[in-house]
Amino acid sequence: MSVSRPIPVELPPHGVAFVESVHGPRFHMAERIDPFHKIIYVLHGRIACSIKGDATPVHAPAGTVVCVAAGVGHKITDSEPATLLLLCFSRDFVRSVPGLDSLWEKLTPARPAALRPGRTWAQQFETYWRAAVVEQAGVRLGREIVIRAAAENALVALARRPAGLSSDAARRRVETVARELAATFYEPWSLERACAQADLSRRQFSKLFREVTDRSFLAELTERRLTHAAQLLRAQRHSVVGAAFSSGYGDLSHFYRLFRARFGHPPRAWLEKRPDAALPR
Structure with missing residues (x-):
């Protein structure tokens, strides 16, 4: 169900919540300050995240991530109606896991940016998010442990993402996929498989693939x-x-x-x- 205002988030005692926010066409958010940290993963659409004290908003299309630390004023505006997957976690959760606090600091520099972790991380995060939502909705033994582990794994994977992806490196990966496709076209290929192997979004992969082969993937x-x-x-x-x-x-x-x-x-x-x-x- 789509919303026109930010959904309220209340962390459980174990300090982690995985939340979905589907924005309607009239979504509006006033500047807010949350008492918890959060990772905003743009599943669909496009947002602009304005950080208090920074004149330039962070633009985040589908497939990108914005990390917002607790206590930081921020405001989200939709450039296109967006679906966001949120990972919210408390300061105590970060402090309770050795090394997680320093890792989080690296993900939240003085000037936030839209991180492009790549399709591999996105698939991992989507898997962690789904698994955690199942646990949140149930009462199975040890569910808090599973939810916290999913959050830890998502944070570590985000911190381990490639430091940067040049256009040349992306093109080389697409060329590799094109060569593999030429040799194994009889296999169950799909655009999703090709994008995952190149670790690129659909849009990036399709653009580079057409440049490499003069044809669309299909x-x-x-x-x-x-x-x-x-x-x-x-x-x-x-x-x-x-x-x-x-x-x-x-x-x-x-x-x-x-x-x-x-x-x-x-x-x-x-x-x-x-x-x-x-x-x-």
Whole structure:
């Protein structure tokens, strides 16, 4: 359910809460000061986080993180209606775990910034968040331990993120994915898998992939698979089903539609137009 105002957060005795905030189109937040620390992960949309005493707001699109320390005045404004996953934790929680206080200090410099931890961390955090929400909603033995452990792991993973990601490094990773796709196009590839391997957001990956291959990810995958299927059919050693399966297609009707769009005819008709062609049955 979307909200128009910030949701109230009250920490339990163990000092950690995982919270969701889905903003409606009229979301408004006045400047506030929380008695607890929090990590703001932008799952969808885009926000601007204004920190008291800093004239320049922190702009955070989907996939980025803003860390706000307890006692710091701040205000969130939606640039696009946002869905935020929050990890809120007390000062006592940070002090109770050896080394966690110094780690948190590194994540909250004098001037906050939108951290871009990458898709690998995002997937980890989303997993920790889901697991913690399940525990928060239940009464299972040891749930506080699981919730606190999820918070610790999320903080450590965020602190261990790569120090920086240059555009050259990102492009090299996309080139590596493109080469792997060319060699293993028959595997169950998806854009999500490719983005995760490159550790980039969908937008970053798609932009760089098109620069590298001159095609979108889906267009490149489809071209690789259909070209291979056509080669198998020309060799006259595979049926249509066999060629489709060998090229990575489990849905035969989907394969037929793509093949006809690419070659102008369904597989059998396309092959029969070739001289002395005989399609295996």
